[in-house]
Amino acid sequence: MKNYATLTLLFLFVLSTCSVSCKKDALEVKDTMTYYSINPDPNDVYGINSQILILMPGGEANYSGGGDVIWKSVYRIKGKKIFLERPADPKISTYFTIISENELRTEGGITLILSKGSK
DSSP: OHHHHHHHHHHHHHHHHHHHHSOOOSOOOSSOEEEEESSOOTTOTTSTTOOEEEEETTTEEEEESSSSOOEEEEEEEETTEEEEEEOSSSOEEEEEEEEETTEEEETTSOEEEEOTTOO
């Protein structure tokens, strides 16, 4: 009886540990997903300061933090964060918080939404 109780406690411990540490990522990229900022600079007449993030399967991304340059980058998703890096010069490193599959937030607080034709 004592062994049964010990085994039950051990099983419950392993189960609770895995449920906490084995969290699933909040976003899975199966197809190309394009996000764009919905609250760009109001003084930006031409819309070039909008942020654009394009996530592709396999960890590749394109990112424009505003302006007319789009950087080829790589990303990884860990929990509710997307970590974006551009290893080439100039190096860029930033992250996005996953609010939902349709909405991301930059580390500066700008909201990006999923383009309707994306996924």
